[in-house]
Amino acid sequence: MKVIRPQMELEIKRKADILVVGGGPAGIGAAISAARLGKKVLLLEKRGFLGGNITACYVENCNHFLKGTPFHSEGLYKEIEQKCYEIYGNDNIREKNKMAFHSEYLKIFLDKFMKENKVEVLLHSFVNEVITRRNQIEAVIIQTKQGPEAVSAEIIIDATGDGDVAFGAGLPFEQGREKDGMCQPGTVNFRVTGAHTEEMKGERLSEISNIFTKESKEGRTGLVCSKQDIPFGRLTKAGQISYVNYSCAHGIDPTDIEGLTRGEMECREYILEIYHYLKNQFHELRDIEITSIAPEIGFRDSRRIRGEYYLTIEDMESDRQFDDAIAVFPRFYDMLPPDGTSSGNGKVEGKGYDGHIFEPIVDERTFQVPYRALVPAGINNLLLAGRCISADHVAESGIRAISLCMMMGQAAGAAAVLAVQDRVKPADIDYKKLQEILRKQDISLP
Structure with a gap:
């Protein structure tokens, strides 16, 4: 049996310079970055609170793997981490990570943080449809209790984690392991x-x-x-x-x-x-x-949208240098076995087919994320941020780190502002300008 969905004309009730879909770490980074650069930003979040996996899935101990290493938190993540600790403290008698978030306080902090930075937020706004025309997103559709609502912007940033906007726009993607499509549990x-x-x-x-x-x-x-x-x-x-x-x-x-x-x-x-x-x-x-x-099940990977550049684990293992680098992050990989097998030695060479992967930070080894991996192929006014960027499955086990997702969000937000200001597609922005903005936002770049 089939049904015919009636065609419906929707008035665009909300417009912004930059629309960010997804209020997790990547979306937070994108929204604040763009708003601080003077643009009108609208942030849509499907839940009743911001914070993504930190608040929805209780993943409070985000940067625990940096302890005892030469590395430290950067950018907006560092700012939020410090301010939350200063305002609310942390009743944590463990020494392992005194700066771990209290996820319930973080919800309250992020509400105020968005208001202070003049980001308009709409909660309970699940985007499940995208209207495109000539390689351009004209509007996204959110489902509300009063029916569907259309929202438009000059540039849209997909920070949903699952690449929901890109998927709705019909863009090609990969999901899970190459051989069988299995994701982490x-x-x-x-x-x-x-x-x-x-x-x-x-x-x-x-x-x-x-x-x-x-x-x-x-x-x-x-x-x-x-x-x-x-x-x-x-x-x-x-x-x-x-x-x-x-x-x-x-x-x-x-x-x-x-x-x-x-x-x-x-x-x-x-x-x-x-x-x-x-x-x-x-x-x-x-x-x-x-x-x-926890209010919902949390996932470590799902869709990865094909972009202008496809970041590979070989790029990361060799610390390939990119002219358009927007983040430098310590080499750290963490992948739970997609098939549940308990074999393997935790080394990245297993590529998710031989048990888990867990590679802690060694010395000062790093990898870079290029801006082009945030630019999807096929839509001219869309950017990606977070774990849905263009990368292979094993590489995703390194770029999914929460603080790195927020750094990628910062880059996407700043890039969207440059695209609006210079009246160019995100693919055509001056990445040197982008890198200069990111350095001023406390992101370390070559």
Whole structure:
């Protein structure tokens, strides 16, 4: 059976110089960057709050991998991290990452931050349709409880993570591994309270994590989920562990509602089993209870939109130098096994077909992200920011870092401003001007 969707004429009620779709780290970077350069910016977010995976999925410990290395946070990420810490503090008795975000306070901070920087925000605005004409996006359509609404802008920035705008415009993309299209698993984090903090001496949570990993690899946990590590978030004086990162659902298409439904339900089953395991195995956690489950399943990769340049893992491993570089980031890769296999040695050479990939920072090794990877091929007024940029699957395991997504957002926002000011397509901006703007925004470039 089929139905015919009636044609509908929509008045464009909202216009902006620059439209940013997606209020996660990349969208935040893009919106603030463009607004501070004097343009009218509208930010659309499908949820009821900003922050993306930090707030929706409890991924608070974003730049933990920089500790003990020569690297530090940069740009807007550094500014937000410092201001949040100064305003709200952090009731975290762990030494592992004192600057970890408190995701609930971050929601409030970002509301105020957008107002201070004159960014117009529309929450509960899911973009699921794009109107194009002659390689140009004329409007995006958001679904509201009062029906569809059309929004237009001179330049649109797709910071949805899943490349929803680019997909709606019919642009080519890749998803998952090259051979079978499998993506990394989806995860539903959760919070517990009731930990006996007076008994949690030193880095006891790290010790518990190590014990779990050892028992899991030896097949002694009796748990169904195949994940063999269990990162923990902040530990507060009140006995709250701000996130438990364990429950993973494999073999899911992050853009398919049937897969998403299965993943949410499956992960909640895994949450219950790991909760009982922790409660029964560790005396300090004997009285914990689940206080909240993340509002939605979080994914590490999905669509990657084809752009003017296709960033490869070989580019990153060789630290290829780009004339149009918009970010330099420490060499760090993190990919959970798409097929759930627990084999492999964690090396990048496995390319996601031989277990997980985990390559920590070594010395001062870096990689660069070129501006052209943010410019999609086929639409003249669209830019990409975040994990949906043009890159191969293994390269994405490095560029998906939250702080780097925000840096890419800053670059996209500044590039959009240059395109509007110079009346050129984003592909034709002067990238030397862009790099100068980014340096003034506290982004380190060659």
